[in-house]
Amino acid sequence: MHKDVTERLLQVNPSLAAEARKILDLNKSERHIRGGLATREKYLHLEHS
Template sequence: MVTTKHKDCTERLLQINPALAAEARKILDLNKSERHIRGGLATREKYLHMGQS
């Protein structure tokens, strides 16, 4: 899911600087594809630390 802010930014950037828009799109797509990995690691760390009280 792309947020409205990201969509607006990338669409406007495409009009202003297409090359930069392409780079931004690559970064946003990578972030989107890795988000579940980072979230899973953060959740695991949270529960590991909760058990060490």
């Protein structure tokens, strides 16, 4: 999906492709944070069960 968005969209609509790239890059940079928080929540709920 990322390849499709970044490569094909660039050909179809360069302006929209630039916006999509910003969002994808932000998501990539924050993914480890969200994943870590989700794992923490999961184990907190298991401890209190």
